[in-house]
Amino acid sequence: MQFGIFSVGDVTTDPTTGRTPTEHERIKAQVTIAKKAEDIGLDVVAVGQHHNPPFVASSPTTTMAWIAAQTERIILSTSTTLITTTDPVRIAEDYGTLQHLTDGRMDLMLGRGNTGPVYPWFGKDIREGVNLALENYALLRRLWTEDVVDWEGRFRTPLQGFTATPRPLDGVAPFVWHGSIRTPEIAEQAAYYGDGFFHNHIFWPASHTQQMVAFYRKRFEHYGHGTADQAVVGLGGQFFIRRNSQDAVREFRPYFDNAPVYGHGPSLEDFTQQTPLTVGSPQELVERTLGFRDYVGDYQRQLFLVDHAGLPLKTVLEQLDLLGEVLPDLRAGFAEGRPAHVPDAPTHAARVAATPAGAPVETAERVPA
Amino acid sequence: MTRLVVISAGLGVPSSTRLLADRLTEAVVRELGPVELEVVELRPLARPLADHLLTGFPGPELQAAQDAVAAADALVVVSPVFAASYSGLFKMFFDLLPRDVLIGTPVLLGATAGSARHSLVVDHAMRPLFSYLRALVVPTAVFAATDDFGSDADLSGRITRAARELAALLGRRPAVNRPRSVEDELADPTPFEELIRRAGG
Numbered sequence: 001m002q003f004g005i006f007s008v009g010d011v012t013t014d015p016t017t018g019r020t021p022t023e024h025e026r027i028k029a030q031v032t033i034a035k036k037a038e039d040i041g042l043d044v045v046a047v048g049q050h051h052n053p054p055f056v057a058s059s060p061t062t063t064m065a066w067i068a069a070q071t072e073r074i075i076l077s078t079s080t081t082l083i084t085t086t087d088p089v090r091i092a093e094d095y096g097t098l099q100h101l102t103d104g105r106m107d108l109m110l111g112r113g114n115t116g117p118v119y120p121w122f123g124k125d126i127r128e129g130v131n132l133a134l135e136n137y138a139l140l141r142r143l144w145t146e147d148v149v150d151w152e153g154r155f156r157t158p159l160q161g162f163t164a165t166p167r168p169l170d171g172v173a174p175f176v177w178h179g180s181i182r183t184p185e186i187a188e189q190a191a192y193y194g195d196g197f198f199h200n201h202i203f204w205p206a207s208h209t210q211q212m213v214a215f216y217r218k219r220f221e222h223y224g225h226g227t228a229d230q231a232v233v234g235l236g237g238q239f240f241i242r243r244n245s246q247d248a249v250r251e252f253r254p255y256f257d258n259a260p261v262y263g264h265g266p267s268l269e270d271f272t273q274q275t276p277l278t279v280g281s282p283q284e285l286v287e288r289t290l291g292f293r294d295y296v297g298d299y300q301r302q303l304f305l306v307d308h309a310g311l312p313l314k315t316v317l318e319q320l321d322l323l324g325e326v327l328p329d330l331r332a333g334f335a336e337g338r339p340a341h342v343p344d345a346p347t348h349a350a351r352v353a354a355t356p357a358g359a360p361v362e363t364a365e366r367v368p369a
Numbered sequence: 370m371t372r373l374v375v376i377s378a379g380l381g382v383p384s385s386t387r388l389l390a391d392r393l394t395e396a397v398v399r400e401l402g403p404v405e406l407e408v409v410e411l412r413p414l415a416r417p418l419a420d421h422l423l424t425g426f427p428g429p430e431l432q433a434a435q436d437a438v439a440a441a442d443a444l445v446v447v448s449p450v451f452a453a454s455y456s457g458l459f460k461m462f463f464d465l466l467p468r469d470v471l472i473g474t475p476v477l478l479g480a481t482a483g484s485a486r487h488s489l490v491v492d493h494a495m496r497p498l499f500s501y502l503r504a505l506v507v508p509t510a511v512f513a514a515t516d517d518f519g520s521d522a523d524l525s526g527r528i529t530r531a532a533r534e535l536a537a538l539l540g541r542r543p544a545v546n547r548p549r550s551v552e553d554e555l556a557d558p559t560p561f562e563e564l565i566r567r568a569g570g
Binding site: 134138189261266 | 419420422423424425426428551554555558559560561564565567568569570
């Protein structure tokens, strides 16, 4: 089981001070937060991809590489990589390069994006969103698994005799998660290929998560990748914690009330009841999070949103310190009763070890970092 | 049994909008015989609707109302006239309905206002809304001004005519192809090979 954090990289005014961080501060803060995440023992840090204000995260692999260069252990991932509007050839090359630079300490999560005009800005049609995700990913897979690709599709110029470089590290392509809140076709895609499925599991009722994960598991088994409980599942989550539950509620309320997405709507109390948001003590966070298993089964990756709604960097780092204190309890809790046949979260080393003999493997020697 | 859902956007108690909705419902039941009836009052859903607008998902009460509408065989919908149109509350309910759930559903329209000068609201505001939603709107929409509840014998005639039209539509429902919903897809998935074939157009 892997634990980590994910962020969309928003620039939001702190409602308690009226201060808006600069883009420079936010970009640097992402790096500081990622290093802190490694310090407290988290396994994964994921950055977003957006192409419009108020987001600063337009170039995920640049940020990931910079973080990777300053960390030792933490896995870099995305939340999400836009498979609809990013050329799959560029994804193959950018993330392929990142895989080598990080010695395999990375993976990626594909998503369709949440801002309509991004499609026309990149010459695409939002009504083709699902089809773009299907066709572009079919190409991306081929670019990573076949040395020479001849390809023709609807959404990009044809390729004849094309080789995406660099070739995947150790002959094993980066692991891919597919993220979707409410689109069964994307869960079907993840199941068909035996890839991971991630449900963002924030801002929405958990019943949606339960329905989508159950569907993905069933179809994963249908396509012969293993039993339903062996499917590779990741979940999001959101919290604000202080040692004292009342302090957490008091401090977080102005951020909640003014937050992008859900602010000025339901009360914090209603929202924590209706969605997976936890605002309370570290122990309450542990209990709530362990409860996620009750409706999705044993799973592989848990990412938390801690860095949003204008929370100052100092507060985010304090949140991570508190999370670090209960991380052993979370690990122990999730290990308890976990059946042996449920796989661990994917890592590059484990996937290389699992590659059948005779599969193409890079022969050049590598010097470990 | 026919599932009839009645939506009333009236705000007052008593409400002339609800009164018209009830008279329309009685007339429909006279034509159809016993129905499985559910009345959705929008007033108690005002806050859940505002919440949904902001959060993107319905709370439990609103979800129940949306489910009832999606499962309905026919609708009677009645709004008060506000500023030359249906009320904002009425519009919010239909703005937030899941896509496509009203395609092919027979709908009887009604509206109330203080004076007869608003009578075209049913045809100039409500009908286009339901045309957009691809519902089957009956030709007679019933407008009732305050005065009509006192003296106008013709109101009863219009109510009966509209109810008969709705019953006729229910008797001869055309075959319609609704796009598959998320629920359809979850229950009976389109296999991946078919999805990728369609993606290639």
